[in-house]
Amino acid sequence: MGAPPDISAAAAFMERRHRWRPAEALPWLAAVAAFFLFPDYTAFGTQVLIMILFALSLDLIMGYAGIVTLGHAAYFGAGAYAAGMLSAHLGWGEPLTGLMIAGLTAAAVGFVSGVVLLRYHGLTLLMLTLATAIMLQELANVQEEITGGFDGLLGISIDPIFGLFENDLWGRTYYWYALIVLFALFLIARRIVYSPFGQSLSGIRENVGRMHAIGSPVHRRLVTVYTISAGMAGIAGGLFAQSNAFVTLDVLSFARSGAVLIMLILGGTGRLYGAFVGATVYMVLEDELAKLSPEFWEFGIGLLLVLTVLFARRGLLGLIEDLGARFGKAKP
Amino acid sequence: MDQLFNVAVSILFDGLAYAMILFIISVGLSVTMGLMGFVNLAHGAFAMAGGYATVSVMNGLGVPFPLALVIAFFLVGAVSVLFERVLYARLYKATELDQVMLSIGLVFMAIAAFTFFYGPAPLTFQAPDYLKGQIDLGFREFPTYRVFMICVGLAMIAALWFGFERTSLGAQIRAAVDNRRMAQSLGIDVDRLFTLTFALGSGLAALGGGLAIEIVGMSPGFAIQYLVFFLIVVAVGGLGSIRGAFVAALVLGIIDNAGKYLWPEGGAFFIYAVTIALLLIKPAGLFGRQA
Numbered sequence: 001m002g003a004p005p006d007i008s009a010a011a012a013f014m015e016r017r018h019r020w021r022p023a024e025a026l027p028w029l030a031a032v033a034a035f036f037l038f039p040d041y042t043a044f045g046t047q048v049l050i051m052i053l054f055a056l057s058l059d060l061i062m063g064y065a066g067i068v069t070l071g072h073a074a075y076f077g078a079g080a081y082a083a084g085m086l087s088a089h090l091g092w093g094e095p096l097t098g099l100m101i102a103g104l105t106a107a108a109v110g111f112v113s114g115v116v117l118l119r120y121h122g123l124t125l126l127m128l129t130l131a132t133a134i135m136l137q138e139l140a141n142v143q144e145e146i147t148g149g150f151d152g153l154l155g156i157s158i159d160p161i162f163g164l165f166e167n168d169l170w171g172r173t174y175y176w177y178a179l180i181v182l183f184a185l186f187l188i189a190r191r192i193v194y195s196p197f198g199q200s201l202s203g204i205r206e207n208v209g210r211m212h213a214i215g216s217p218v219h220r221r222l223v224t225v226y227t228i229s230a231g232m233a234g235i236a237g238g239l240f241a242q243s244n245a246f247v248t249l250d251v252l253s254f255a256r257s258g259a260v261l262i263m264l265i266l267g268g269t270g271r272l273y274g275a276f277v278g279a280t281v282y283m284v285l286e287d288e289l290a291k292l293s294p295e296f297w298e299f300g301i302g303l304l305l306v307l308t309v310l311f312a313r314r315g316l317l318g319l320i321e322d323l324g325a326r327f328g329k330a331k332p
Numbered sequence: 333m334d335q336l337f338n339v340a341v342s343i344l345f346d347g348l349a350y351a352m353i354l355f356i357i358s359v360g361l362s363v364t365m366g367l368m369g370f371v372n373l374a375h376g377a378f379a380m381a382g383g384y385a386t387v388s389v390m391n392g393l394g395v396p397f398p399l400a401l402v403i404a405f406f407l408v409g410a411v412s413v414l415f416e417r418v419l420y421a422r423l424y425k426a427t428e429l430d431q432v433m434l435s436i437g438l439v440f441m442a443i444a445a446f447t448f449f450y451g452p453a454p455l456t457f458q459a460p461d462y463l464k465g466q467i468d469l470g471f472r473e474f475p476t477y478r479v480f481m482i483c484v485g486l487a488m489i490a491a492l493w494f495g496f497e498r499t500s501l502g503a504q505i506r507a508a509v510d511n512r513r514m515a516q517s518l519g520i521d522v523d524r525l526f527t528l529t530f531a532l533g534s535g536l537a538a539l540g541g542g543l544a545i546e547i548v549g550m551s552p553g554f555a556i557q558y559l560v561f562f563l564i565v566v567a568v569g570g571l572g573s574i575r576g577a578f579v580a581a582l583v584l585g586i587i588d589n590a591g592k593y594l595w596p597e598g599g600a601f602f603i604y605a606v607t608i609a610l611l612l613i614k615p616a617g618l619f620g621r622q623a
Binding site (some may be wrong): 126294298299 | 357365371422423426427430432433434436437438439441443444445447448470538555560563564566567571597598600601604605607608611612615616
């Protein structure tokens with residue numbers, strides 16, 4: 001009889017990783033500060049928070065499980081249309097249940113597509129995810145009676161949150177609403193990536209052959225995280241529909257799938273906070289440069305991408321870490 | 333009955349003409365991706381640049397259309413070598429994601445630059461008089477330009493087939509696509525081969541771009557608007573397979589045209605559904621080797 005394996009070291013390792021670091025308060029403090037510093041930009045801020053959540057959902061599958069997708073907007077759009085149609089067709093305007101239904105709908109779409117798509121790799125997977133999202137967009141375009149088609153889904157009206165907090169003209173209520181939803185889902189995401197399940201995802205990303213060899217149910221793990229990620233993306237889409245009271249085909253577009261991918265790469269993948277940095281930098285730059293001229297913005301984001309890939313492959317956060325390490329070492 | 337026949341012929345004919353554009357533009361992408369595994373989303377930007385080069389040369393220098401196409405081919409091919417050496421070569425060993433990001437960044441920059449210099453409006457293009465109007469092919473009249481395009485396409489296919497199957501260079505490329513390390517061990521300079529193929533592929537894309545202006549129009553957005561179609565041709569056909577790229581372009585071109593004739597609102601839906609179905613059944617494409 002061999003002694004039972006000593007797992008205390010592994011447990012301590014997980015414990016250490018899971019512990020909160022002081023720096024992790026920064027993005028949340030910044031989000032709260034932004035509300036008071038830029039009172040005229042709360043509506044814009046809400047959209048930034050929504051994209052952070054969307055990018056965070058992508059980080060779960062791409063940064064941790066290594067699934068590269070060009071069609072993540074499929075789930076954002078599914079959530080947005082679910083939340084929108086709930087109000088526009090059924091007159092169901094209660095926001096929280098609306099979000100839940102948005103998340104569940106997107107998760108269901110994610111589960112079904114994940115079971116099929118996640119058996120494929122590389123270019124095939126890229127093309128399959130891309131084609132799935134565009135196919136959904138075309139479907140929404142054709143089903144005009146239900147989705148509003150090209151003209152968009154009109155007639156969404158959302159009740160006050162908890163029956164108490166009515167949205168105002170500047171979208172202040174929705175800023176807090178989005179921030180709290182983001183924080184709650186962030187806690188879940190953080191819990192997931194630091195759990196043994198999250199560890200197994202990193203294992204799949206790093207060496208899928210070995211994970212098969214040690215008997216890890218790879219496909220089931222991938223489908224699970226894909227479904228969770230799709231659900232999160234759907235909630236982001238639901239927030240988008242509720243805060244804008246309007247849904248267009250654009251929520252399912254290739255451009256949106258591309259944008260969220262770019263945000264995550266800019267910030268840095270596989271580190272949760274990359275989504276915060278990337279989405280904020282991307283959207284602020286877009287807002288500022290597009291004011292000058294749309295070409296400036298397009299050229300700027302293109303250049304930024306090329307530079308990121310060439311010189312800062314781990315994203316802006318990776319760059320900051322590298323700089324920190326360099327200066328940290330210089331000290332005695 | 334006659335009418336039905338006419339519609340069927342129109343769908344097949346227009347589909348064939350469209351397939352030629354798709355094939356000419358996509359075949360270079362297929363071979364370069366098969367050779368280096370580089371996911372080059374900027375391929376459509378080379379096609380777009382080719383369209384602009386064609387029109388600029390025609391308007392600026394008064395060069396006839398066919399010669400302008402040849403100039404665009406060499407010009408864009410030469411410029412693409414610069415990109416390949418300076419940027420792409422650094423990322424051959426990087427992940428797919430990095431390659432996607434670099435090349436999509438280049439697409440954005442190209443679109444912005446062309447919009448800045450040429451404006452966002454579609455190019456105005458005048459086909460030469462001898463390519464206008466209809467031509468009688470015995471049983472029916474067809475638009476002359478499309479007949480011309482199909483002829484160019486067939487000529488390209490013949491030239492590519494000959495180059496690939498019957499020359500030493502073609503044999504080297506096929507060997508490198510099949511097994512790069514083995515080819516290198518045999519003394520084939522795969523890097524140089526790739527630069528050459530890349531230039532050829534980009535040149536072909538430019539040629540396709542020049543030909544496409546009359547059919548689908550040309551604006552800076554072309555680089556991204558049609559990118560998905562080129563990628564579908566490559567993925568469905570199978571990486572590095574010229575025959576695959578041709579068959580995939582044919583299937584896609586005809587289905588797209590059939591969809592536009594028969595169900596104008598929802599036609600695009602079909603293409604993606606067919607693409608997904610084909611890729612689910614044959615993940616490596618119709619003529620690709622199973623991984």
